[in-house]
Amino acid sequence: MTTTATDAVLERYEAVIGIEIHCQLRTNSKMFCGCSTAYDGAAPNTHNCPVCLGLPGALPVINRQAVEYVIATGLAIEAHIPERTQWERKNYFYPDLPKGYQISQYAIPLAAHGRLAIETSAGPFVVDITRAHLEEDTAKLLHGEGGGADRTTLVDFNRSGAPLMEIVTEPTIRTVEQARRYAEELQLLLRAIGVSDADMERGQMRVEANVSLRPRGTEPFGTRVEVKNMNSFRSVERAIAYEIERQGHALDNGEALVMETRGWDDGRQLTYRMRAKETSDDYRYFPEPDLPPLRVDAGWVTAVRDALPELPSARRARYIALGLGAYDAAVVTADPTMLMAFDAISAAGSAPAKEVANFVTGAHAKALKAGDANAAGTAGASTPAGIAVLLGAIASGTVTRQVGRELLDRHIADGTQAADLLADAGPSPISDDAALLGHIEAVIAANPRAVADHKSGKPVAGFLTGQVMKATGGAADAARVTTLVRERLNREG
Amino acid sequence: MVFPYHRGMATLTRADVEHVAHLARLGLAEHELTELEGQLNHILEQYAKLAELDTDDIPPTAQVIELETILRDDVVRTSLDPAAVLANAPERDGDFFVVPAILGGD
Numbered sequence: 001m002t003t004t005a006t007d008a009v010l011e012r013y014e015a016v017i018g019i020e021i022h023c024q025l026r027t028n029s030k031m032f033c034g035c036s037t038a039y040d041g042a043a044p045n046t047h048n049c050p051v052c053l054g055l056p057g058a059l060p061v062i063n064r065q066a067v068e069y070v071i072a073t074g075l076a077i078e079a080h081i082p083e084r085t086q087w088e089r090k091n092y093f094y095p096d097l098p099k100g101y102q103i104s105q106y107a108i109p110l111a112a113h114g115r116l117a118i119e120t121s122a123g124p125f126v127v128d129i130t131r132a133h134l135e136e137d138t139a140k141l142l143h144g145e146g147g148g149a150d151r152t153t154l155v156d157f158n159r160s161g162a163p164l165m166e167i168v169t170e171p172t173i174r175t176v177e178q179a180r181r182y183a184e185e186l187q188l189l190l191r192a193i194g195v196s197d198a199d200m201e202r203g204q205m206r207v208e209a210n211v212s213l214r215p216r217g218t219e220p221f222g223t224r225v226e227v228k229n230m231n232s233f234r235s236v237e238r239a240i241a242y243e244i245e246r247q248g249h250a251l252d253n254g255e256a257l258v259m260e261t262r263g264w265d266d267g268r269q270l271t272y273r274m275r276a277k278e279t280s281d282d283y284r285y286f287p288e289p290d291l292p293p294l295r296v297d298a299g300w301v302t303a304v305r306d307a308l309p310e311l312p313s314a315r316r317a318r319y320i321a322l323g324l325g326a327y328d329a330a331v332v333t334a335d336p337t338m339l340m341a342f343d344a345i346s347a348a349g350s351a352p353a354k355e356v357a358n359f360v361t362g363a364h365a366k367a368l369k370a371g372d373a374n375a376a377g378t379a380g381a382s383t384p385a386g387i388a389v390l391l392g393a394i395a396s397g398t399v400t401r402q403v404g405r406e407l408l409d410r411h412i413a414d415g416t417q418a419a420d421l422l423a424d425a426g427p428s429p430i431s432d433d434a435a436l437l438g439h440i441e442a443v444i445a446a447n448p449r450a451v452a453d454h455k456s457g458k459p460v461a462g463f464l465t466g467q468v469m470k471a472t473g474g475a476a477d478a479a480r481v482t483t484l485v486r487e488r489l490n491r492e493g
Numbered sequence: 494m495v496f497p498y499h500r501g502m503a504t505l506t507r508a509d510v511e512h513v514a515h516l517a518r519l520g521l522a523e524h525e526l527t528e529l530e531g532q533l534n535h536i537l538e539q540y541a542k543l544a545e546l547d548t549d550d551i552p553p554t555a556q557v558i559e560l561e562t563i564l565r566d567d568v569v570r571t572s573l574d575p576a577a578v579l580a581n582a583p584e585r586d587g588d589f590f591v592v593p594a595i596l597g598g599d
Contacts, residue, residue, distance in 0.1 A: 027567050034570025044588040045578045049570075053578065065567035086555075093518055095592040141595060151594035154586055157578070282516060287555030295562045 006176060006241040009248030013213040016221055017179055017240060018171035019127075021186060022164050022206045023196040024137065025069045031136045031163035032060030032103065039158035040202070052136075052161030054098030059290055066163035067110065069195035070134050071296065071304045073165060074111025076193050076311055077129050082108050084295050087288040092281075095155055096138035104166075106285040109133035110296070116189070117313060118181040119330070127182045128170040137162040165196070171210065171221070176244070180237045183207050188312045188334060200231055207236050211243040213251060222247070223257035227271055229264045239264035242271055315339065322346070322353035332357055337368060337375045341384075344377030349388025352395045359391055363408060381415030382408075389418035399425050400477045436468070436481060440488055443467040454489050461485045505533050 027037055033051035050058035074081050085108045089101040114129035139160040141153050167186065173179050187205060190196040198205040207230050212222040227243055230236045243262070250257055262271040310318070312333050319329035319342075332342050341360045346353065360377075367373035367380055377384035390411060394404035399422065407421045443464055444451060450460045465482045505513075510530045514521050521529065575588060584591040 029567050029569045034565075034568060035572045036569045043575070045590070046575050046588075047572050048575075048578050049573050053573075061563065061565045063567050064564040067564070091516075095595060142589070143594070152586070152591050153593065153595045154589035155592055156589060282512075284516070289555055292556055292558075292560040292563055294564075 006244050009213070009244050010175075012216060013244075013248055013251065014216050015174055015176075015240075015244050016171050016212045016214060016224075017173035017175075018210040019169045019173060019179060019182060020208045020210070021167045021183065022208075023167070023190060023198050024204045025066050025163040025165055025196055026194065027063055027065045027069070027163050029063060030161040031063055031066055031134070032161055033058075035161065037162050039162075042158060044154075044156035044158060047158040048160070052098075053157055054100075054160075060103060060288075062291065062294065063163060066134060067294065067296075068304055069163075070110040070132055070165050071301060072193050072308060073132050073167070073190065073195055074114060075301070075305050075308060076189055077111070077114030077116050077132070077167075079111035079114030079129065079132060081111055081296055081301050083297070084108070084293055085110050086293045087291045088285045089288050090135075090283045090285055092283060094138070095153060096141050096160070098139065098157065098160060102135055102138070103288055103291070104135035104285075105133035107287075116182065116185055118178065118185045119326070120175070120177050120181050122175075122177075125178055125181075127178070128172050130168045130170050132165060132167045135164050135166060136160075137164040171212075176237050176241045179209060179240050180233050183236050184233055185312070191336065192310075192312050192315075193308060200233070209236065209240050209243075211240055211247070213244065213247045222251075223259055225257065225259070225271075226261045227264060228261060228274065231266065235264055235266055238266075238269060239271060242269070246271065319353065319357075324353050324357050328354070328357045328361070331361055338365065340375035341373070341377040344375075344384045345387050345391070348377065348384035349392060351388040351391035355391040355395045356388070359387060359408070363405075363412065367412065380412035382412045383415075386411050386415075386418040390421070393418075393422055397477070398422065400475075402478060403474075433480075433484065436472075436476060436484055437488070439468050439471050439476070440464070440481070440485055443471060444488065451489070451492055454492060461489065464489075505530060505537065 024037075029035060030037055030052055033049050035047045035049050035052055037047075039047040051060055071081055073079075085105065087103055088106040090104045090106070091101045093100055109131040111132040112130070114132065116127045116129060118125050118127060137159050139155050139157040141155055143151075143153055169182070173182065183205075187198045187200075190198045190205070196204060200207070206228075209227045209230070210224050211227060212224040214220060214222045225243060225247070227239050230239050242264075247257055259277040261274045261277065263274045264271055315333045316326075316329040319332060320326060324332070332338050338360050341364055342356055345351065345356045345359065364373050364377070364379045373379035377387065379387070387408065390404060390408050393399050393407075394401055399407065403425055407418075407425060410416055410421060411418055447464070447467065450464055454460045461482055464485045465478055468481045468485070469476060469478055507526065507530060510526055510533060513533075514526065514529075579585050579588065579590070582590045
């Protein structure tokens with residue numbers, strides 16, 4: 001199915017989408033016990049104690065850091081942090097939940113009524129966030145190979161009790177792009193404030209979407225389907241698009257949709273039924289008697305707020321104010337190494353932001369890929385200050401762009417001081433158009449054949465530019481010469 | 494203060510008892526359901542008696558001791574020996590617990 005098919009459905013129906021994201025928090029220990037969260041790649045059932053195994057009599061104690069991470073997230077999404085919060089038991093039976101209940105937050109989440117602004121191709125959009133709360137992760141189930149009666153499920157409790165933050169939006173998302181951009185922006189935010197690694201493929205960030213359709217111009221919500229198992233942003237986009245198309249076709253054909261949970265199959269590029277929701281979930285929430293209420297006083301909130309780093313939205317705005325375009329500002333902000341290199345080089349001199357951005361997304365990124373650069377703005381043997389001087393020289397026209405690139409390469413390769421490189425590069429290039437035009441006229445006069453060729457439609461600008469560069473001993477900006485040559489030739493007709 | 498999980502006290506019907514038994518994964522015979530319907534309603538009557546008290550000025554609590562905000566620092570402590578973890582497993586496969594096959598569904 002293509003995006004066009006989704007658009008066709010959306011001409012007749014409006015999509016109503018809400019997103020739930022679970023993310024593992026970057027704590028050292030689990031939510032309610034001291035077992036390590038560094039169980040990735042460990043042998044099964046090696047990171048456990050009576051608390052996370054749900055053994056009778058074991059008592060949970062709240063991890064302060066996990067609470068702070070949710071408060072930090074709440075502040076970053078402009079949510080309300082209640083003075084007093086509490087914990088509830090969410091009761092259900094499943095082999096990944098040893099106690100028969102999950103300790104979660106229901107009545108009073110740690111953060112409520114937040115928002116996250118995103119940019120889409122149709123302009124800015126604000127996603128309303130209902131809540132962010134804290135809970136414990138479940139164990140991991142592996143389904144055995146055997147068939148029929150021999151089929152078994154294997155349980156690894158290493159993940160059981162790891163701190164998990166659930167962030168739920170209002171059903172105000174209307175397009176596939178908004179859904180994807182929200183997930184991307186939230187991941188960027190969580191990483192920027194350091195609360196979660198939020199790697200989707202590693203299950204550190206799990207995105208679920210509630211999708212329904214209603215005929216355009218009508219109010220009542222349609223039958224809602226929950227979609228799971230989307231392990232990449234691309235999957236989020238494809239799965240929601242698929243659901244919109246599937247539901248649209250069903251509604252067009254008068255087929256009834258059912259409340260159900262569907263999984264995304266990335267291989268087959270479709271959603272499949274995981275379980276029908278014949279009755280509404282009945283989790284019988286009640287206050288967790290093993291945990292006292294949690295008071296979040298104003299001083300604590302202030303301390304967490306003061307410790308927040310610059311948020312991605314603020315950073316992009318600052319970069320745009322420095323002179324970057326919206327696209328470059330977003331690209332640099334989206335990469336933690338790139339943004340640190342950008343800040344380091346910007347702070348080390350007075351090179352224009354645009355030049356610094358070109359460098360960190362170009363030569364620096366290339367060196368980084370080769371393992372020869374770092375977030376401090378250093379590439380190879382270069383220094384941020386040296387890079388800043390050379391970028392400044394390029395921007396001011398002290399050297400041509402081409403020569404400047406060569407000087408940057410040499411500075412990176414052997415660390416030669418930027419001042420020495422500029423001194424060796426010789427006199428400033430001819431940046432005066434009048435002087436360049438003089439050279440161009442001379443070259444055209446000496447090559448009448450070129451003008452004749454141009455009139456018969458042959459491309460000659462490259463040849464003439466080369467002649468001018470030769471005449472100036474390379475002391476001209478080739479790109480500018482080409483522009484001037486083209487203008488001059490166009491006057492010939 | 495409004496608690497969304499609060500439900501008004503009413504008589505439990507047979508369907509309620511069957512629903513609760515299902516949620517608790519209890520397979521009960523007809524005569525057991527009948528017996529429990531009576532017992533559960535008797536318990537509810539006792540709570541109805543408590544509800545006669547005027548508690549308007551008493552804040553709701555789920556705790557019997559007046560503690561608040563008990564937190565621990567994010568420090569890793571040694572986990573149990575896996576042999577001890579698996580010692581009580583009804584069935585195991587290598588280092589895993591084994592449970593009957595789960596094929597989605599609730």
